[in-house]
Every structure is written in structure tokens, then in C-alpha cells.
Amino acid sequence: MSGHNKWSTIKRKKGAVDAKRGALFTKLIREITVAAKSGGDDVDANPRLRTAVLKAKAANMPNDNIERAIKKGSGNLDGVTYEEVRYEGYGPGGVAIMVDCITDNKNRTTPEIRTIFGKNGGNLGETGSVNYLFERKGMIIIEGGSVTEDEVMEMLLEYDIEDVKTEDDNIVITTGTEGYDEVSDFLMKKEYNFIMNQLTYVPMTTVELDEKKAQQCLRIIELLEDQDDTQEVYSNYDISDEIMAKLSE
Numbered sequence: 001m002s003g004h005n006k007w008s009t010i011k012r013k014k015g016a017v018d019a020k021r022g023a024l025f026t027k028l029i030r031e032i033t034v035a036a037k038s039g040g041d042d043v044d045a046n047p048r049l050r051t052a053v054l055k056a057k058a059a060n061m062p063n064d065n066i067e068r069a070i071k072k073g074s075g076n077l078d079g080v081t082y083e084e085v086r087y088e089g090y091g092p093g094g095v096a097i098m099v100d101c102i103t104d105n106k107n108r109t110t111p112e113i114r115t116i117f118g119k120n121g122g123n124l125g126e127t128g129s130v131n132y133l134f135e136r137k138g139m140i141i142i143e144g145g146s147v148t149e150d151e152v153m154e155m156l157l158e159y160d161i162e163d164v165k166t167e168d169d170n171i172v173i174t175t176g177t178e179g180y181d182e183v184s185d186f187l188m189k190k191e192y193n194f195i196m197n198q199l200t201y202v203p204m205t206t207v208e209l210d211e212k213k214a215q216q217c218l219r220i221i222e223l224l225e226d227q228d229d230t231q232e233v234y235s236n237y238d239i240s241d242e243i244m245a246k247l248s249e
Helices: 007-016 019-041 047-059 065-074 107-121 149-155 177-189 211-224 240-248
Strands: 084-092 096-103 133-142 160-165 170-175 192-202 230-235
Touching: 019 047, 019 065, 019 230, 019 240, 047 065, 047 177, 047 192, 084 107, 084 177, 096 107, 096 211, 107 211, 133 177, 149 160, 149 170, 170 177, 177 192, 211 230, 211 240
Parallel strands: none
Antiparallel strands: 084 096, 096 230, 133 170, 133 192, 160 170
């Protein structure tokens, strides 16, 4: 299992701990607020905001919360001022890790992220230390059962896609940044169940881990994801199915 396809692990973790919903809502509200501030409050004209709203709706966030976050971002309501910060570093086994945060206090967030790295076999690096190892891509994952890989391929023949494949019975579509919005909008009209539908960072190379390093790596990533200000964590680990099965027991 490669780092950019860690969605299945995270999906199990998030779904199993319903008490984390409040924390998830907080993260989503921050993303909506920043997206509205940076690109305007028109969901149709602001791709980042549209993606954030889709993620919020997928998490069953009430519409009132979504609308309030948009208004805060667009300046129609008073609210906290947020700052976007990216942290880059290495985890166990030399795995590259990028952490995107939205915070109202960088002086609080930075030492917390550094501590997570330092206490779990990693080290926080300088800006630019690992981001060159990743490419920006659109990734759409359709839950298995509603459509086949061949059907998706046929539907998207005239669209700008890079890859369509089946993983764990789900359909994974990869696009470039320019083709993502058009493909996403087309598939959204089909009303499939989406596990993931967003622009993300995909590693250009991966680092294969043994069982011990894999366990350590998944631990540091879980801690980073659970940090209050974290929005996304990207990594280039590669863990075999056999090792993942052992760690999941």
C-alpha cells in the first residue's frame, strides 16, 4: 500500500471513532473558510471551495455550518484569522512526509508538529526539503459495486484523465490538475458513492518499509493527522499487503 493510497486505512480509522466527528468538522470548517477567503464565496467558480464543501457534505456536516464558514471566509461574518502552513520532513525509514495545516497560531502549531516528528522516529525539515518528491494530481475514488473499471473508462474517453484502475474493488481515477474539475463535475452528476474526490499530492517515488518501520510510519502519520490544525498528510511510504494485513490484526 503506497502512501498516496492510504485512504483505505484512514477510512477505517475515521469511521471507527465517531467521537472524532467534532474535530473533523473543525478541520473542514477551517478549509471552507480559507477557501472562501482566497477564491471567493461562489462554489461554482471556486474549485477549492467546491471540493471543501463536497468533503463537508460527505461528512454529513449541516448546511448551516457550511454556509456560516463560507460567510466568515468571504468577510460577511467576523471570525478567527487563519494561516496556511506546510511542514515537510522525514519519517521512519526515510519516508518523505508533508503536512498541510490551517492554524490561528503558528507559534503553537509548529512546536507541536516538530514534537510529533521528533518523538516518533522522524525529523522536521526545511521548506522545500521533500515537496519535490510529489506531484499535484486529481484523485477520484468511486466505491466499488456501482460501476466497473471498463464502464468508467468508456465514460471518460473524451476527458483528460491519466489513469483508471481497480484497487480493493474500488475504482481509482487519476487526472492532471487542469482536467480534474471537468472530470469531477461529470462524475458527480452520476451520484456515485465517493471515497475520495479532490486534488492531492502523489509521490513520484516510494519507499518500501519492513514491518517494524511500517508500524512506526503509520503511527507518526496517525499522530500528525490527529493534530488539531492538520488538514492533510502526504507521504511516499510503500507497505506490502502482507505487512498491512499483519498490522491490521
